[in-house]
Amino acid sequence: MTTDALRLDGNSVAGLLQEIFGTEMTTAVGTCGGCGASEPLGAVHVYRGAGVVLRCPHCANPLVKIVKSETGTWIGSTGLRTLMVASSTVD
Amino acid sequence: MAGAAVLGRLTWRVANVVDVDVETSRAKTISFDVPGWPGHRAGQHVDVRLTDEDGYQAERSYSIASAPGGTRIELTVERLDDGEVSPYLTDELRTGDRIELRGPIGGYFVWEPDEGGPVLLVGGGSGVVPLMAMIRRRDGAGSTADMRLLFSSRSWDDVIYRDELERRSGNGLTVVHTLTRTQPPGWTGYSRRIDGAMLDEVGPAPDQEPHVFVCGPTPFVEAVADALVRLGHQAHRIKTERFGPTGG
Numbered sequence: 001m002t003t004d005a006l007r008l009d010g011n012s013v014a015g016l017l018q019e020i021f022g023t024e025m026t027t028a029v030g031t032c033g034g035c036g037a038s039e040p041l042g043a044v045h046v047y048r049g050a051g052v053v054l055r056c057p058h059c060a061n062p063l064v065k066i067v068k069s070e071t072g073t074w075i076g077s078t079g080l081r082t083l084m085v086a087s088s089t090v091d
Numbered sequence: 092m093a094g095a096a097v098l099g100r101l102t103w104r105v106a107n108v109v110d111v112d113v114e115t116s117r118a119k120t121i122s123f124d125v126p127g128w129p130g131h132r133a134g135q136h137v138d139v140r141l142t143d144e145d146g147y148q149a150e151r152s153y154s155i156a157s158a159p160g161g162t163r164i165e166l167t168v169e170r171l172d173d174g175e176v177s178p179y180l181t182d183e184l185r186t187g188d189r190i191e192l193r194g195p196i197g198g199y200f201v202w203e204p205d206e207g208g209p210v211l212l213v214g215g216g217s218g219v220v221p222l223m224a225m226i227r228r229r230d231g232a233g234s235t236a237d238m239r240l241l242f243s244s245r246s247w248d249d250v251i252y253r254d255e256l257e258r259r260s261g262n263g264l265t266v267v268h269t270l271t272r273t274q275p276p277g278w279t280g281y282s283r284r285i286d287g288a289m290l291d292e293v294g295p296a297p298d299q300e301p302h303v304f305v306c307g308p309t310p311f312v313e314a315v316a317d318a319l320v321r322l323g324h325q326a327h328r329i330k331t332e333r334f335g336p337t338g339g
Binding site for chain 2 (some may be wrong): 004006007008009010011012014017018019022024025027040042043055
């Protein structure tokens, strides 16, 4: 099985993202720190392994990494320049 | 509507099985009553959580098949033989059983009738499930928006919602099947994987700026999305939802 066949998209981690951020996040727009492209998180690529990696669908730059452990949830987002959550979806 | 669908914190709810219907040899529709269900939008999904006696938990996401309304939701689940969750849902669940789920989840892969048409829906196998919610939502709202479903299945017997799709066709809804592995005698429809020529024949032209929703296994979704872009559709109008080989 190729790596490509294991690729999912942001919709597949919508529940996890909402658990972390407390609001609907697939419509939030992320801007890639690598190539500068902006996409709704629902449209970014997602790979699952020991954790979850969200990658830019244009340049494959890792945007966000999420790992859940027994003590908490680790979130790394050095590849994400900005994240815009529309005000209508914030409680 | 929007207020109900975007409530922040997700909570696990107990869902009561009220009905189980056979769709195909591999797929069943399970109807749940979910007390406190806040409503949903067409295209959203739920996370289902199973817990065994040892406390081990497995979570999977399933698209909601039913149109919004009340506290009842329907999930159509395809059985994956090596799956961890789907065989339990399709083989073991009975009316009166309870499971845990949370939702509604998602807001990107969603269509509302007030967005109008034209709409092109492209589904592969059980990827039709969230698209069916959109078709049902359209009818429920009395919309006559131009909506076209291009639906790829292995065989005629594998077509999920076959009779209902037939019944709902017309009044602006067009359903086109392609059967990729076997076809019944006398079949005159498509019998190959979805490609650019097929999308060109079935779908609204790019200059009509259709809303496009593509759902299915990852290779299916990416082949369809690439073909649509080559036809001239704008990438940002093509919304995709992939389910991978580890689902189920």
